[in-house]
Amino acid sequence: ETGVTQSPTHLIKTRGQQVTLRCSSQSGHNTVSWYQQALGQGPQFIFQYYREEENGRGNFPPRFSGLQFPNYSSELNVNALELDDSALYLCASSRAGGLPDTQYFGPGTRLTVL
Amino acid sequence: KQEVTQIPAALSVPEGENLVLNCSFTDSAIYNLQWFRQDPGKGLTSLLLIQSSQREQTSGRLNASLDKSSGRSTLYIAASQPGDSATYLCAVRDFGNEKLTFGTGTRLTIIP
Numbered sequence: 001e002t003g004v005t006q007s008p009t010h011l012i013k014t015r016g017q018q019v020t021l022r023c024s025s026q027s028g029h030n031t032v033s034w035y036q037q038a039l040g041q042g043p044q045f046i047f048q049y050y051r052e053e054e055n056g057r058g059n060f061p062p063r064f065s066g067l068q069f070p071n072y073s074s075e076l077n078v079n080a081l082e083l084d085d086s087a088l089y090l091c092a093s094s095r096a097g098g099l100p101d102t103q104y105f106g107p108g109t110r111l112t113v114l
Numbered sequence: 115k116q117e118v119t120q121i122p123a124a125l126s127v128p129e130g131e132n133l134v135l136n137c138s139f140t141d142s143a144i145y146n147l148q149w150f151r152q153d154p155g156k157g158l159t160s161l162l163l164i165q166s167s168q169r170e171q172t173s174g175r176l177n178a179s180l181d182k183s184s185g186r187s188t189l190y191i192a193a194s195q196p197g198d199s200a201t202y203l204c205a206v207r208d209f210g211n212e213k214l215t216f217g218t219g220t221r222l223t224i225i226p
Contacts, residue, residue: 004157033213042118042203042216043158056212090157092214102148103214105158 004093004106012112013081021076021109025093031055032074033103034066037088049074050096078111086113116141116208120217127194128225135189135220137204142182148214149178149189150203158203162189166209194224 005024013019025032031050035043045058049068063079072093078085088110092103117140127133137147146165150158162171162178164187170179177190187204201221205214 006157031212035214035216040218042205042218043214045213045215048212050212058213088155092158102160102163104160105150107157108155110155 004091004104006089006091006106006109008109009107010110010112012114014114015081015083017081017113018077018079019081019111021078021089021091021111023074023076023091023093023106025072025074025091026104029093029095029104030072031094031096032068032072033092033094034074034076035090035092036060036085037090037108038084039087043090046076081113083113086111116144116206116215118204118206118215118217120202120204120220122220123218124221124223126223126225129194129196131194132190132192133194133222135191135202135204135222137187137189137217139185139187139206139215141208142185143209144182145207145209145211147178147180147187147204147206149176149187150205152201152203152219154201161202191222196224196226198222199224 033048034046037043047057052068067075088108090108092105094103148163149161164180175192201219203219205216
């Protein structure tokens with residue numbers, strides 16, 4: 001059973017640029033959630049994807065968008081980057097309808113916006 | 115709106131001591147509560163998950179309890195070791211909601 005993987009591990013962008021982060025879910029999991037964790041804070045929910053459709057969204061603007069693919073991997077896209085977007089971006093996978101529905105997190109992508 | 119609070123923000127204890135980390139939440143209509151460990155700059159490792167119908171879960175030296183009526187959970191760590199040093203986060207999932215709401219964590223340091 002493979003764990004959740006994310007790429008890249010680190011990324012540096014400048015204001016106004018666009019970025020795509022990738023996540024491969026754990027084997028057997030069909031749901032992917034994305035979280036943003038600013039330094040010293042707890043993770044904040046961005047959105048969740050289930051069966052390739054958005055299934056819940058947190059308080060993030062539309063410039064944060066995502067995709068889920070048939071193999072349950074996922075992408076997070078952020079347009080028009082702002083300095084405050086600098087954070088650790090975490091994805092988590094889980095198996096909807098199964099118990100326990102523990103969410104398993106990847107190692108994260110550290111995004112720095114200059 | 116669910117809010118999760120963890121106190122204290124930081125804790126240092128000598129190796130070998132037993133310790134308790136606290137988590138409180140404002141809305142008791144939760145589906146489950148999960149405790150995570152996070153090492154500096156790393157992702158989250160799930161430690162224990164308690165369903166709303168359960169009162170506690172145990173794994174090795176860790177025991178987590180849940181009291182929904184008072185909006186509290188505790189994580190008990192027995193016989194602490196330097197390797198337990200990390201930030202511990204609790205997160206709740208509400209009924210009818212897919213997201214986890216996290217606290218800001220307790221940074222634990224075990225002194226050898």
